[in-house]
Structure formats: C-alpha cells, structure tokens
Amino acid sequence: MRLTTFLLPLAAAPLAIGAPEPNPVAPRAPASTGGLLSELPGILDGVQDLLSKDTINNLEIIVSGAAKLLASDNIDVLQDILTNAHSLLTKEFVDNTTTLIGDATPLVEDVSKLLGGVLGTL
Structure with missing residues (x-):
C-alpha cells in the first residue's frame, strides 16, 4: 500500500505538467487605436x-x-x-416638352424685343 501512495502522485505529475494552472493575471488590454470612442465627444x-x-x-x-x-x-x-x-x-413627353421649350425660347425673346420697341414709341 505504501508503494501505491508513492506511485499515484508520480503518475499524476505528467498530467499536471502538461496542463499547468492558468496565469491568474489577465493580459493587457489592446492599445486604443482611436475609433468611435475617440470620436464620441465630437x-x-x-x-x-x-x-x-x-x-x-x-x-x-x-x-x-x-x-x-x-x-x-x-x-x-x-x-x-x-x-x-x-x-x-413619360420619357417621350419630357423630351417633347424640352424640345418645345428650346424652340419657343427665341420666339419669346423676339416678341419681347418687339413689345419693347412698340412700348418705346408710345
């Protein structure tokens, strides 16, 4: 019986070495790279x-x-x-309206000049 009390801890020793206790100190937090927290005041x-x-x-x-x-x-x-x-x-209506306005612009300018001349003679 004395031999088993001596051999049992020896048999468990490789298991303890293979899986050591974790380090109780937590690793450092990563350094802040700015991001949302640095922009929060703004x-x-x-x-x-x-x-x-x-x-x-x-x-x-x-x-x-x-x-x-x-x-x-x-x-x-x-x-x-x-x-x-x-x-x-529709596209056709818009195109036709654009053409109509483009064609009417010189006519409106000519009528404006004509009316300006008529009113100037009065």
Whole structure:
C-alpha cells in the first residue's frame, strides 16, 4: 500500500505538467487605436446642436404638416395625383416638352424685343 501512495502522485505529475494552472493575471488590454470612442465627444457635440430648441420646433412644424397632408381625406387625392403624374411624365413627353421649350425660347425673346420697341414709341 505504501508503494501505491508513492506511485499515484508520480503518475499524476505528467498530467499536471502538461496542463499547468492558468496565469491568474489577465493580459493587457489592446492599445486604443482611436475609433468611435475617440470620436464620441465630437459626435455628442453634433447631437447637441441637432437637438437645439429651434430644430425641435422645426421638426414639430414638419411633423404636424405631414400629418395634415397624410390625413385620411387626402390619401385618395394624393394617390390620384401620383398616378396621373406617373402616366404623364413619360420619357417621350419630357423630351417633347424640352424640345418645345428650346424652340419657343427665341420666339419669346423676339416678341419681347418687339413689345419693347412698340412700348418705346408710345
């Protein structure tokens, strides 16, 4: 029995050496490379500027205006407007309108000169 009390610790010794106790001291934290934490004061200053009294008042005006615009009475009207605009504003219509305006510009300038001359003689 005395031999087993001596051999048992010897048999366990390689296991203890193979898996030593972990180091109780934690490794150093990595050095800060800047990032979000270094930018936080600037971000907070920007947010503070955004949340000024004037900005909040303007947001209230926008939200109340949007609420009136998006009231249930107006939804059908807005849908009709968008549907009509979608069918009207085709590429062909826009191209034709651009051409028409380009062609009419010299005519408008000539009429303006003519009216200026007529009014100048009066």
